[in-house]
Amino acid sequence: MESAAIQISNLNFQYTENSGVVFKDFNLSIAVGERFGLLGPNGAGKTTLMNLMTGVLHAKSGKIKLLGKEISEDKEVKKLFGFVPQFHSFYQELSPAENLEFFGAWAGLNRTEIKERTKELLSALGLSYVADKPVSKFSGGMKNRVNLAIGVIHRPKILFLDEPTTGVDVQTRHAIVDYLKELNKAGTTLIYTSHHLTEAESLCTKVALIDEGKIIAQNDLQTLLQEHKQDGLEGLFLNLTGRSYRDS
Amino acid sequence: MYKLYTAILKELRIMLRDKAALAVMFLMPVLLVVVITSIQNSSLKMINDNTVPMLVCNRDGGENSLQFIEALRKIGMFDLQKADSSLTDKQLTDSMHVHDALIAVVVPQGFSSALKSKSQNITGKALTEFGMAVNTPQDSSTDVKETPAISMFYNPVLQESFRLSVNGALKSAQQFTENRAVLQALYLSMSNKKLPDSLEQQILNNKSVINQIPTAKDGSRKIPNATQHNVPAWTIFAMFFIVVSLSTNVVKEKISGSFIRLKTLPTSFVLNLAAKQITYIVVTLAQVLVIFSLGILLFPHIDLPKLVLPENLGSLFLVSLACGWCAVSYGVLIGVYAKSMEQAIGFGAVSVVILAAIGGIVVPSFAMPESLHLLMKISPLHWCMEAYNGLFLESGLAENVLFSLLPILAIIAAMQLAAVAGLKKQRLI
Numbered sequence: 187m188e189s190a191a192i193q194i195s196n197l198n199f200q201y202t203e204n205s206g207v208v209f210k211d212f213n214l215s216i217a218v219g220e221r222f223g224l225l226g227p228n229g230a231g232k233t234t235l236m237n238l239m240t241g242v243l244h245a246k247s248g249k250i251k252l253l254g255k256e257i258s259e260d261k262e263v264k265k266l267f268g269f270v271p272q273f274h275s276f277y278q279e280l281s282p283a284e285n286l287e288f289f290g291a292w293a294g295l296n297r298t299e300i301k302e303r304t305k306e307l308l309s310a311l312g313l314s315y316v317a318d319k320p321v322s323k324f325s326g327g328m329k330n331r332v333n334l335a336i337g338v339i340h341r342p343k344i345l346f347l348d349e350p351t352t353g354v355d356v357q358t359r360h361a362i363v364d365y366l367k368e369l370n371k372a373g374t375t376l377i378y379t380s381h382h383l384t385e386a387e388s389l390c391t392k393v394a395l396i397d398e399g400k401i402i403a404q405n406d407l408q409t410l411l412q413e414h415k416q417d418g419l420e421g422l423f424l425n426l427t428g429r430s431y432r433d434s
Numbered sequence: 435m436y437k438l439y440t441a442i443l444k445e446l447r448i449m450l451r452d453k454a455a456l457a458v459m460f461l462m463p464v465l466l467v468v469v470i471t472s473i474q475n476s477s478l479k480m481i482n483d484n485t486v487p488m489l490v491c492n493r494d495g496g497e498n499s500l501q502f503i504e505a506l507r508k509i510g511m512f513d514l515q516k517a518d519s520s521l522t523d524k525q526l527t528d529s530m531h532v533h534d535a536l537i538a539v540v541v542p543q544g545f546s547s548a549l550k551s552k553s554q555n556i557t558g559k560a561l562t563e564f565g566m567a568v569n570t571p572q573d574s575s576t577d578v579k580e581t582p583a584i585s586m587f588y589n590p591v592l593q594e595s596f597r598l599s600v601n602g603a604l605k606s607a608q609q610f611t612e613n614r615a616v617l618q619a620l621y622l623s624m625s626n627k628k629l630p631d632s633l634e635q636q637i638l639n640n641k642s643v644i645n646q647i648p649t650a651k652d653g654s655r656k657i658p659n660a661t662q663h664n665v666p667a668w669t670i671f672a673m674f675f676i677v678v679s680l681s682t683n684v685v686k687e688k689i690s691g692s693f694i695r696l697k698t699l700p701t702s703f704v705l706n707l708a709a710k711q712i713t714y715i716v717v718t719l720a721q722v723l724v725i726f727s728l729g730i731l732l733f734p735h736i737d738l739p740k741l742v743l744p745e746n747l748g749s750l751f752l753v754s755l756a757c758g759w760c761a762v763s764y765g766v767l768i769g770v771y772a773k774s775m776e777q778a779i780g781f782g783a784v785s786v787v788i789l790a791a792i793g794g795i796v797v798p799s800f801a802m803p804e805s806l807h808l809l810m811k812i813s814p815l816h817w818c819m820e821a822y823n824g825l826f827l828e829s830g831l832a833e834n835v836l837f838s839l840l841p842i843l844a845i846i847a848a849m850q851l852a853a854v855a856g857l858k859k860q861r862l863i
Contacts, residue, residue, distance in 0.1 A: 242694050242861070264699060267698070269695060269698040276692060280447055291441075293700065
């Protein structure tokens with residue numbers, strides 16, 4: 187069995203020839219079954235890294251492997267992971283059931299599987315009562331749950347979450363975090379980014395602090411806090427990344 | 435196939451829930467085609483079927499002036515209304531507005547006497563040439579009066595082409611009057627008798643007929659009317675106006691991040707573009723069905739000419755399909771390059787109106803100024819119009835239609851490639 191869910195070696199990336207280098211000889215390994223937090227200030231490269239790991243962006247050089255398979259246009263690799271983007275990346279005019287029908291089919295599920303998963307997910311995320319209502323009428327928290335449901339409809343082995351709880355109330359945040367922990371228990375590796383450090387503390391088993399395209403600290407959370415003599419992730423974060431504004 | 439089915443279903447659901455977009459796609463072109471066809475049809479009717487009101491102010495009153503007016507009446511183009519001979523030019527033009535007359539003609543004082551003098555002079559010269567210079571009422575050496583010019587006042591709205599027709603008619607009536615005067619003078623000089631009416635009729639009335647036969651590429655003799663131009667023209671406009679709905683749909687997917695999400699899924703992005711295009715091509719074909727049905731079923735009931743479909747319905751389908759795909763390609767292209775929905779709507783709508791104007795949709799291309807002819811060729815709507823014209827106005831044969839599809843297919847290919855290049859540049863595929 188493959189021990190690394192994600193293996194990044196010697197990754198080099200820049201958006202254009204004239205823009206600055208985002209990653210230079212970047213390496214990262216994430217084990218199967220982790221709840222891995224990728225944390226850092228604005229412009230640190232978290233979302234770019236997420237996009238590289240999901241194949242949205244292509245590296246200039248270096249390798250990114252998901253469960254031993256190199257990320258590419260290969261359909262089989264894409265079936266291994268799910269992606270929950272930062273924004274509500276679905277169709278607001280459609281209902282949750284209709285969105286799940288479309289994205290489920292595109293994730294490779296058949297009609298019967300989609301029906302079963304839709305019922306299951308909408309129930310688990312408390313959306314059954316609005317299954318057929320257009321999403322445009324939903325609150326921010328409900329939309330985040332639809333976003334999450336779409337990302338996991340095909341039972342991915344790895345789930346990438348880019349700030350999945352942005353702009354939601356405490357209840358929804360707890361519901362989402364609880365659901366993610368359940369998914370992880372069932373075997374899904376979670377790769378998570380957020381600015382919400384309390385939430386990261388509660389969810390992540392391991393974190394990497396990233397700044398200016400480099401990992402400045404990486405370990406399981408408790409070890410990191412002890413190493414840097416901090417009692418919380420926020421203190422650790424400020425200690426390692428400084429207090430100056432990051433307006434990029 | 436299931437993926438394509440769900441993608442098409444998604445597009446249909448989104449489209450059907452946007453009532454405003456549906457109205458723009460179907461209601462607006464229906465209104466446009468009915469209104470524009472009615473307006474153009476009434477203008478054509480006025481020119482083709484009815485006589486044009488014309489005020490005649492005869493300040494001369496002599497025999498030749500009366501003959502001139504009679505000759506004008508016989509042409510059949512005009513509804514002659516007599517104006518008081520004492521009216522000044524200003525009063526006459528004011529009177530034109532009162533009588534809804536587009537044209538007024540003034541026969542000047544001295545017209546008859548000048549014409550008489552001219553005819554006698556010509557007669558004298560002719561008889562002298564033949565060595566028969568006897569009984570001439572006037573010596574040919576005497577000074578001949580210049581015939582005073584007939585004046586034509588016209589409403590500036592009168593189109594240049596129609597004004598030239600009126601001018602030709604006036605010249606023809608004047609020529610007829612002069613010929614008659616010369617003939618009468620010649621006969622009188624030679625026989626000392628008045629020219630008998632029957633002989634005059636035989637000599638002056640030109641009985642030879644000019645056959646006017648419209649011919650199309652297939653040899654048929656269909657006569658184009660406002661419906662045959664406007665129904666396909668505004669259908670093309672409607673097809674291209676879906677750019678508003680389609681481009682905003684593409685921009686929305688870009689902005690929301692749906693494109694990015696689709697990129698992470700194990701399905702080719704081409705399928706998404708294909709589903710979008712198939713859905714909107716079906717919409718354009720539905721537009722053809724709706725607007726053409728109006729032309730066939732509704733127009734005869736609202737006093738408009740019925741749309742006559744070309745005999746080759748297969749060619750009609752092919753042309754409609756190509757035009758629809760061309761419109762959809764344009765919508766996708768705008769959507770790919772627009773950075774916001776406002777940009778897509780604004781640029782999309784304005785560009786379609788401009789391309790329609792220069793492409794021969796609003797005014798038929800043959801009636802457009804020479805300077806726009808080159809510009810016209812960059813409009814995809816022009817090539818679509820040409821293809822439909824081949825079918826509707828010239829009853830084009832299948833091979834001619836296929837030839838007219840080539841530029842449309844070339845434009846489609848260019849727009850699709852440009853769209854794919856734009857998506858690649860934006861890292862969306």
